[in-house]
């Protein structure tokens with residue numbers, strides 16, 4: 001069991017990572033506060049596997065519980081579902097002396113975190129992420145929120161949890177595609193911040209796919225530490241935190257244009273990272289060989305790297321120009337300088353973007 005401290009002044013907290021540690025949750029919750037009630041927000045899939053151990057742990061620490069179940073999937077990450085969580089909290093007579101426990105993937109974490117940060121002007125919450133993506137990314141850093149019909153994550157709040165408990169055993173029931181989707185974010189952390197970690201993931205790709213405990217726990221711990229380092233330096237994305245968006249501008253466009261059904265987030269991210277690295281290399285920003293190194297590790301993890309031929313360049317560019325992260329008409333992209341280092345460029349031209357998408361689509365990879 002290892003602990004990573006997130007240093008954010010009075011909002012500081014600890015992320016505990018280990019195998020079989022759901023049983024520690026009760027102790028972790030009670031050491032953070034004297035809560036009268038814990039509302040476990042989860043979905044039916046996750047509840048079937050993990051609600052009981054979580055409830056047992058909370059009960060044995062003397063915490064009263066309530067379970068609020070919401071439907072599974074991104075299409076339910078809406079204000080309507082948040083409203084149902086509020087209803088559940090009111091029905092359970094939750095007051096400011098209680099806490100929310102988000103038990104599930106990134107959808108549950110974002111939504112339960114948002115509900116907790118707004119219910120009665122904000123109550124405490126804990127993250128118990130059960131997908132690899134949520135463990136290495138969504139549960140860390142305090143971004144919470146929901147989607148609107150107009151776009152993803154358009155409503156939300158920065159709100160840090162009181163603690164995060166990552167039990168890697170929960171990954172044993174995770175479908176393979178979801179595991180690979182999380183591995184894409186893990187690779188991204190290596191590309192943007194830590195060359196040695198990138199090589200570690202490359203070397204242990206097949207063990208990670210087989211969920212072998214030893215490299216998996218090390219990969220999760222190092223990946224979480226990278227995100228924590230970035231968030232500690234820039235909690236509210238005033239600058240550095242934007243490097244976490246590498247691959248996401250094109251990745252989000254691909255997800256949106258294919259109706260959020262064809263690709264898992266990490267799959268679209270994998271394709272996006274290749275295109276954006278291609279752009280960086282062609283502009284002379286990234287060292288030669290960067291694209292090939294990225295594509296090689298993604299392929300070893302059996303993630304897609306080729307541009308989807310069903311998508312037109314014009315549609316992708318249009319989707320990017322609508323992206324909320326573009327300021328003043330210029331295209332802002334986080335691009336690698338080399339493996340392990342990334343910077344934000346605020347003035348990428350439309351033409352350079354078009355050229356990279358076309359080149360990627362033309363099958364250079």
Ligand SMILES: NC(=O)c1ccc[n+]([C@@H]2O[C@H](COP(=O)([O-])OP(=O)(O)OC[C@H]3O[C@@H](n4cnc5c(N)ncnc54)[C@H](O)[C@@H]3O)[C@@H](O)[C@H]2O)c1
Pocket residue numbers: 043045046049072073074077104105106107108110130131132133134137138139140141142143144153170171172173174175178181265
């Ligand atoms: N807040 C942030 O900083 C941040 C960062 C990255 C992503 N996100 C958000 O995270 C969401 C994606 O998260 P996700 O990829 O975890 O998807 P998800 O939450 O939809 O989970 C994927 C699927 O796996 C199932 N599942 C979860 N844990 C399981 C387990 N242990 N065993 C079996 N099945 C399990 C879920 O029911 C779901 O069907 C997106 O909404 C994205 O916007 C947020």
Ligand SMILES: [Zn+2]
Pocket residue numbers: 137185248265269
């Ligand atoms: Zn992502």
